[in-house]
Amino acid sequence: MQERSTGLPARWRLSTNENEFGPAPSAVEAMAAAAQDAHRYPDCAHHSLRRSLARLHGVSEEAILVATGIDGLLAQVCRSLLHPDSPVVTTAGTYPTFAHFAEAAGAVVHTVDYHQDRADAEALATAARRHRAALVYLAEPDNPLGSALGADEVLRLADRLPESTVLVVDGAYAEYAATRPLDARDVMGRPLLWLRTFSKAHGLAGLRVGYCLYDRATTAGLDRGLEHYAVGRLAETAARADDRDGALDRGRPHALPGGTGGAGLPAPAVRDELRDLPDPGRPPPHRRGDERHATAGDVHPAGADPRAAGPGTPHGRAAGPTRRGARPVARPSLNVPPPRPCTRGCGM
Numbered sequence: 001m002q003e004r005s006t007g008l009p010a011r012w013r014l015s016t017n018e019n020e021f022g023p024a025p026s027a028v029e030a031m032a033a034a035a036q037d038a039h040r041y042p043d044c045a046h047h048s049l050r051r052s053l054a055r056l057h058g059v060s061e062e063a064i065l066v067a068t069g070i071d072g073l074l075a076q077v078c079r080s081l082l083h084p085d086s087p088v089v090t091t092a093g094t095y096p097t098f099a100h101f102a103e104a105a106g107a108v109v110h111t112v113d114y115h116q117d118r119a120d121a122e123a124l125a126t127a128a129r130r131h132r133a134a135l136v137y138l139a140e141p142d143n144p145l146g147s148a149l150g151a152d153e154v155l156r157l158a159d160r161l162p163e164s165t166v167l168v169v170d171g172a173y174a175e176y177a178a179t180r181p182l183d184a185r186d187v188m189g190r191p192l193l194w195l196r197t198f199s200k201a202h203g204l205a206g207l208r209v210g211y212c213l214y215d216r217a218t219t220a221g222l223d224r225g226l227e228h229y230a231v232g233r234l235a236e237t238a239a240r241a242d243d244r245d246g247a248l249d250r251g252r253p254h255a256l257p258g259g260t261g262g263a264g265l266p267a268p269a270v271r272d273e274l275r276d277l278p279d280p281g282r283p284p285p286h287r288r289g290d291e292r293h294a295t296a297g298d299v300h301p302a303g304a305d306p307r308a309a310g311p312g313t314p315h316g317r318a319a320g321p322t323r324r325g326a327r328p329v330a331r332p333s334l335n336v337p338p339p340r341p342c343t344r345g346c347g348m
């Protein structure tokens, strides 16, 4: 939105936590080769991608549902599992897309506050029991705070929910977690959806591909009304190539040669740009002679610290992800981003 209103293209769109290292070379090569088959539909049930993901996670192909990124999965989860007036629970100020789709499905969204800079598992469980929630949403690690509960606490939360409540764990930043993340096998036997994406650590945000790990026996109906051919042939091919590259679940920023290059630091070009950014909370000074582009600070949600949000920043540490900001953050110590018309906060 800010790019459109100012007419200035952003050099870095930090609010989306894109991976400035770009896609794996193997994914780029695979897409180039697949481009000549663009006249063909993709495999409608995404069998080969699901098979390779199933192998990777040590689960059956049936436990994997592929869709257009986590946002696409959140839409599918809300469409298939919610009815008008279904109660759902989320955290005030967390990634807002779940609430956006839940409201669109007619659900009643109940929120709880963060506690000490983390999602409050106790409050989520209590609210889920009080409201008999159909769904509880947890971003793990959280965006915007960057903190994570860790697998043990997530599983304790799952086990304290009413039997009919499904826990939706958004693992957009699972590869960056400082705490032990969930294991796909933790999902089995529980009404727990673990959403994963190729957008962040794998640098494929523009392709829109993600997947959900779940147990069909505990969460029946999730694939109800699932869009056929949702993920295009090139996206599927790139995701499979990225998988073959061995990057999946290691987190590419952490796996860069040299050891330190990606561990928590933005890509070098971004790092150089960020050095000059103003203090968080202060309006960015107008930079004379640099009129061609907006600065990163210009497109970042107001008040958030753009230097803390570079791609590859390990969420779960002080420098957390920042994005969207459609709902106010519950902590008074944080600068509260103003409501934005676009829930995606993409800055365009």
Ligand SMILES: Cc1ncc(COP(=O)(O)O)c(C=O)c1O
Pocket: 016, 017, 068, 069, 070, 071, 072, 095, 139, 142, 143, 170, 172, 173, 196, 197, 198, 199, 205, 209, 210, 321, 323
């Ligand atoms: C917590 C969280 N979930 C999901 C997404 C979107 O992921 P995807 O690109 O897979 O739709 C983002 C992107 O900013 C995010 O921060």
